[in-house]
Amino acid sequence: MKWGSVLFAAGLLAAAPAFGADVDYAASRIGFTFKQMNVPVEGTFRRFTAQLQFDAAKPDRSRAAVEVDLASIDTGSSDGDDESQHKSWFDVEAFPKATFQSNGVRRLGPDRYEISGTLTIKGHAQDVAVPVTIQRHGGTTMFDGAFTIKRLAFNIGEGVWADTDTVADEVQVRFRIVQRETGAKT
């Protein structure tokens, strides 16, 4: 699993120059919201890598691969940050990364696309369809999207935490990934 991820990432990095665009991580963000006792709790992942190859003319030839470092979670409280690393949650020791690998891109409307692919967290793979707004301004492309997953489908929160009255099953994932054409950085 670990080596697979590394090789996969290495392959993407090697391919990156061909895309002619780099992700601007300072401007990019992957966050999530879930409800705890019906209270919305927001968090982010501070470290992730994204490889995006987008061609508006040929959306079906576009690709997206994202890897999230789960240890970089920020839930807003140290209790939450620590707890999420444990076996019953992400089990970061065994599964340090969450990955998304696209297998198809479909145009929904002007600037709107649906990226379908496989989301793998904690060894569980699920097919997801992610609606994304893709906007280009000069050499900058912004990918904005949100989708909802069910944490229990990935075994996130086992045992006592499987009770969805306290921590809801639905988790909304939101992201903005900003890509700048090499040489067009501002």
Added chain:
Amino acid sequence: MMNAFPLNATSRYTRTAIGLHWLVAVLILGSFAVGLYMVGLKVSPFKLRLFSYHKWIGVTVFLLALARIVWRWRHRAPALPAAMRPWERIVAHATHMLLYVLLLAVPLTGWLMSSAHGFPVVYFGVIPLPDLVGKNKELAEALETVHYVLNKSLLILVLLHAAAAIKHHYYDHDDVLARMLPGLRPRLTNKEN
């Protein structure tokens, strides 16, 4: 005020005042115990539930305290026993004033603290309260200290308040406790006997 029994109106507390007093007493003692207990717990769904209950009780106390202040303002409280010395009257008034201030300030600092931690308060899991301050770690930690100190002050005042009521009942033999505790016989006569 169109009250037919003005003397009666000031010799005892209204049923509303008595009801609110004891309801708030039970809620603050319960919330205090829950608050003290929950902070030491290991993270668990139980702990998260207790935090929510604690916040809901706190919001309830805040609202009831507001209601009590409005009620107190519209209905005169019974006069203090004539036998009380001037300094005792000053202490009694000051204690009551401070108790009202803390009944508002303690929940308010808890609410601010929750907001500063980035956790909005959703009353009974249904009504989201506005965040009075933005997420701010330093502020959250400072508010934790303020919330703690105010709670300890409230505890001391409540103990003083209860001790004074008991002293009035058993030592002074006046009706100070009886007028707030229905069913308890005023001991006015005992003194005269």
